[in-house]
Amino acid sequence: MTIQTDADASATAAQQLRDALGDRIILSGDPAYDLVRLPWNLAIDQRPFAVAQPESAEDVVDVVRAAAASGLRVAPQSTGHGAAALADTDLSNVVLVSLAKLRGVTVHPEAQRAMVLGGSQWNDVVEAAAPFGMTALHGSAGDVGVVGYALSGGLSFYARAHGLAVNAVRAVQLVTADGRIVRATADDEPELFWAVRGGSGAFGIVVSLEIDLLAVADVFAGMLLWDASRASEVAHAWSAWTTDAPESASTSLRVMHFPPMPELPPFLSGRSVVVIDGAILESDAAASALLEPLRALEPEVDTFARIPAPALVQVHMDPPEPAPAFSAGAMLRSFPAEAVDAWVAAATTTPVLFIAEVRHVGGAAARRPDGAGAIGSVEGEYLLAGIAMVPALELAEPALAAAHTVVAAMEEWHAPALALTFIDGGVDRALGFGAALERLQQLKAEWDPADLFAAGQPVG
Ligand SMILES: Cc1cc2nc3c(=O)[nH]c(=O)nc-3n(C[C@H](O)[C@H](O)[C@H](O)COP(=O)(O)OP(=O)(O)OC[C@H]3O[C@@H](n4cnc5c(N)ncnc54)[C@H](O)[C@@H]3O)c2cc1C
Numbered sequence: 001m002t003i004q005t006d007a008d009a010s011a012t013a014a015q016q017l018r019d020a021l022g023d024r025i026i027l028s029g030d031p032a033y034d035l036v037r038l039p040w041n042l043a044i045d046q047r048p049f050a051v052a053q054p055e056s057a058e059d060v061v062d063v064v065r066a067a068a069a070s071g072l073r074v075a076p077q078s079t080g081h082g083a084a085a086l087a088d089t090d091l092s093n094v095v096l097v098s099l100a101k102l103r104g105v106t107v108h109p110e111a112q113r114a115m116v117l118g119g120s121q122w123n124d125v126v127e128a129a130a131p132f133g134m135t136a137l138h139g140s141a142g143d144v145g146v147v148g149y150a151l152s153g154g155l156s157f158y159a160r161a162h163g164l165a166v167n168a169v170r171a172v173q174l175v176t177a178d179g180r181i182v183r184a185t186a187d188d189e190p191e192l193f194w195a196v197r198g199g200s201g202a203f204g205i206v207v208s209l210e211i212d213l214l215a216v217a218d219v220f221a222g223m224l225l226w227d228a229s230r231a232s233e234v235a236h237a238w239s240a241w242t243t244d245a246p247e248s249a250s251t252s253l254r255v256m257h258f259p260p261m262p263e264l265p266p267f268l269s270g271r272s273v274v275v276i277d278g279a280i281l282e283s284d285a286a287a288s289a290l291l292e293p294l295r296a297l298e299p300e301v302d303t304f305a306r307i308p309a310p311a312l313v314q315v316h317m318d319p320p321e322p323a324p325a326f327s328a329g330a331m332l333r334s335f336p337a338e339a340v341d342a343w344v345a346a347a348t349t350t351p352v353l354f355i356a357e358v359r360h361v362g363g364a365a366a367r368r369p370d371g372a373g374a375i376g377s378v379e380g381e382y383l384l385a386g387i388a389m390v391p392a393l394e395l396a397e398p399a400l401a402a403a404h405t406v407v408a409a410m411e412e413w414h415a416p417a418l419a420l421t422f423i424d425g426g427v428d429r430a431l432g433f434g435a436a437l438e439r440l441q442q443l444k445a446e447w448d449p450a451d452l453f454a455a456g457q458p459v460g
Helices: 006-024 057-069 122-132 146-150 190-202 228-243 284-295 309-314 337-347 393-408 430-447
Strands: 025-027 050-052 073-077 094-098 105-108 113-117 169-175 181-184 205-212 218-227 249-257 272-280 305-308 325-332 354-360 382-389
Touching: 006 025, 006 050, 006 057, 057 073, 057 094, 057 169, 057 205, 073 205, 105 122, 113 122, 122 146, 122 309, 146 190, 146 205, 169 190, 181 190, 190 205, 190 430, 218 228, 218 284, 218 309, 228 249, 228 272, 228 284, 228 337, 272 284, 305 309, 325 393, 337 354, 337 393, 354 393, 382 393
Parallel strands: 050 094, 073 094
Antiparallel strands: 025 050, 105 113, 113 205, 169 181, 169 205, 218 272, 218 305, 249 272, 249 354, 325 382, 354 382
16 A cells, blocks of 8 residues: 655645646745745745746646646735735645746727736736826835735725725736636626625636726825924824815825835935825815915925826835835724824834835725625725835844734724735734625635635635
8 A cells, every 4th residue: 555645745736736837836855936926025934836827818827737636725926015915825735826927018098998918917907097197096006016015905096086996997817717718897706706796816816807998197206304303393293184185185204114125216225214205186276275274394305296197106116126015903993182192103113124004095995886796995184104124034024013012003993894904914804804704705605615716805
């Protein structure tokens, strides 16, 4: 009698993948493995069973079928910005499907719509849309993946006026667990269309999306910056300002701590600063009038001005390259004076390379439109996030602890909700899916009964 060991089973699965996919599969012993397995978030040392980098929808079908036939699971990943969320999942039996080579955008200006391939990044979309005087509901960083962001909600600097990015999704084409390419829209496979708009990678590998664009060619946007010694004064002023700011204004408040770093501009290097930034969808005169109380605090840097829409991805100063980071987040019901005091105390006493952020949400982002999917709105007026950059992996634990400390300090004001795109694990994910969770789990059982797909935000 031969006893089948784990090692035998692994060797068999590896051979089956190699037979089915040839050099389209990269196994852990292959020279390219250490390069292709790395996510954008370099703090996450993900080591999947194998990696595939499909270049077409048909390639994706082949990979899904081969992985399922080999008894392995499949995890879609576009950029790895959300890799910390996937880090809770055992990847030792998972084929990581990196969509990095499946990028491209076609704009249909007459329909104000874009067809976006599954691995595309927001920069791809805003650059393709700009010649038509259009843009999209992208987030603060241009190199974030469209699918990972949009299908988990997606909070942009247009969110208070135009809602979550997920509501701009009109069609999703995905490879499902049975290895078929399925198009889901409000009319075709409407239940799957509902589920994937929130359930994201738990339902399949998205090979393309159709999204509505915004007819916005330029935008009044920028940032105001002060030394962190002004944090309390600035935070109180911003909190009061946001209580009656119109929905045309989506802004953020941050305390940022940086060690001396040659790659940073002098106003950031070696400094702790407090920053307000965002976009105001008004005329220059109306936007300037709105900003007056904040400008009256005499920021040392003031870049608010009308800028071409694609430049909005620079305003938040997110890292331009892959970086090691851990974050934690919560939604806040409100941000009154006592909450501001608690936040400032927490935000100004964190380690270096730490960003404490409060984003003004609410408005259209808190309203669920007709026909929305599993996620269509996010409850709470403000988003709270603590983001710790991790200069060395030994510092991962204190970095994550610092992010959770800032979130815990604000517990009294937490809303019973989470913005899924800002969840990294270690929290009750059910809060992110809210009332949709049960139906999502039923549909997951129908569409993926063997739990083939491992998602950053699992619905199970
Ligand atoms: C610097 C930075 C700035 C950010 N700014 C914002 C912001 O302004 N607003 C906001 O809402 N969020 C923001 N985020 C959070 C970001 O939206 C999430 O991390 C999101 O998951 C990233 O999507 P991705 O595809 O790039 O990441 P990935 O790690 O590649 O994907 C995340 C998950 O999405 C799913 N997925 C990705 N691609 C596919 C696919 N083709 N098919 C099926 N499933 C797929 C998978 O389940 C995967 O685990 C930011 C994150 C960072 C690091």
